[in-house]
Amino acid sequence: MKLESLIVSDSQKVQNGIISKIKELINYKNLEPGDKLPSERMLSERFGVSRGNVREAIQKLEFYGLLKSIPQSGTFVANIGVVAMNGMIDDILRLDSPDFKSLVETRILLELKAVKLASLRRTEEYLKHIKETLDAYEQKVLSGEDAVQEDLLFHLAIAKASGNSTLNTFMLTITPQIIIDFGKYHVCDKNQAVLAIEEHKQIYQAIKAQNPDLAKQKMKEHFNVLYQYCYNSKSV
Amino acid sequence: MKLESLIVSDSQKVQNGIISKIKELINYKNLEPGDKLPSERMLSERFGVSRGNVREAIQKLEFYGLLKSIPQSGTFVANIGVVAMNGMIDDILRLDSPDFKSLVETRILLELKAVKLASLRRTEEYLKHIKETLDAYEQKVLSGEDAVQEDLLFHLAIAKASGNSTLNTFMLTITPQIIIDFGKYHVCDKNQAVLAIEEHKQIYQAIKAQNPDLAKQKMKEHFNVLYQYCYNSKSV
DNA sequence: ATAACCAATCTGGTTAACCAATTTTTTGAA
DNA sequence: TTCAAAAAATTGGTTAACCAGATTGGTTAT
Incomplete structure (x- = not known):
């Protein structure tokens, strides 16, 4: 995470959109701590964005400890419940630029x-x-x-x-x-x-x-x- | 910046190496605020690493406000002098994992x-x-x-x-x-x-x-x- | 029936090719 | 000689192909 650049760029917006989608997915599929997320390729196809965008969004959530990527295996929900997951993602999405x-x-x-x-x-x-x-x-x-x-x-x-x-x-x-x-x-x-x-x-x-x-x-x-x-x- | 993962991975080490090299380059070439860094391609060739590694290192320094990348133009030294630049890069390289x-x-x-x-x-x-x-x-x-x-x-x-x-x-x-x-x-x-x-x-x-x-x-x-x-x- | 093994598949990570915008150089007419 | 216009080269950003390792399901030997 960065302590974001002060300007909310376009790519920032699409990234937040992807994060929202991932949040919805976790809720919809009732994913619990340790469960595996769909692969990056599947997510990029489902969301209609490039795989790079998906990777960025995942890395951001990984930075905040909400996801964990393991090479050649998959991306997993961290050891944190769905309630805190939802709350924290909302917080991350609403993070104001620091004044x-x-x-x-x-x-x-x-x-x-x-x-x-x-x-x-x-x-x-x-x-x-x-x-x-x-x-x-x-x-x-x-x-x-x-x-x-x-x-x-x-x-x-x-x-x-x-x-x-x-x-x-x-x-x-x-x-x-x-x-x-x-x-x-x-x-x-x-x-x-x-x-x-x-x-x-x-x-x-x-x-x-x-x-x-x-x-x-x-x-x-x-x-x-x-x-x-x-x-x-x-x-x- | 991340508040780094607790394990210092190999890629972490090469990234720190690149950051050191960039620091040396800035000192050697006496680059001042606003000066342009060599292109990512030239840096990757000079340092003998992939362009992706160079990009990561630059992004990290950009996060700490030391560099500024401008699309289709180049990467520039931020409005901060060589003294603070050196000090801060040293700090960044020595950042301990948070206990x-x-x-x-x-x-x-x-x-x-x-x-x-x-x-x-x-x-x-x-x-x-x-x-x-x-x-x-x-x-x-x-x-x-x-x-x-x-x-x-x-x-x-x-x-x-x-x-x-x-x-x-x-x-x-x-x-x-x-x-x-x-x-x-x-x-x-x-x-x-x-x-x-x-x-x-x-x-x-x-x-x-x-x-x-x-x-x-x-x-x-x-x-x-x-x-x-x-x-x-x-x-x- | 079970355990060991193997190959096909799927994973995140990495690399190289491509893109559009910018900058620099070239060019040619005034 | 000058300067504007155009073309070539260079830039960071993006995308698609590739990689090595992990997973998985089926097969076979015990």
């Missing part, structure tokens, strides 16, 4: 947790990595250059140090979209970049000192501009 | 936020949907049947009511894996399922009353068994 507000809101949630965990769990190696990204950011800003990338890498380094692989993955997922929107809305200016150097340093020091509450507090302050931008208030 | 602990830890984080947001933002329609899943769960448990699915749908209904599409997507992403692991470790027994009915009702009432703090508190209590399981302590 900027929800992206930022979620980013803040993830980062505040990540910085706490990083404070508790950081190894010397990860701490060193954070320090490197910190220095790189400072150097870039002080030389007057744009440092959006280095800022990003500092935050990703913290996520990596959190020791939570799921958190890290999610951060990697939303970061590119955040960057794109940041560029679009011109959130960062030079002045803020200079101020952020000190904020970054304080966050780093708190992580180094293994003080999770302080680290979270400093990260919160660092995000104030984002809060303002999205909610027009200092706290949520 | 159960990090999944649960992240799930709790997401749900506690979701239940607060749902309390604040729930519409009558979403509230009704939550109520439906609540009743379905109760009925299933009281009739002595397994109700893992209905439990899941209750939690997903709350995520949907949070009004945060990114949060909702992430919940959908980790839920299947949680279910699989739950089944594996036999976390839920009949007794807990009955107790959970009351907990669900209290959560629902708090959301209905638009009391975010109470809702979060009740959700926290509901998760106590998970905390115990993962940390051997009642709170984190």
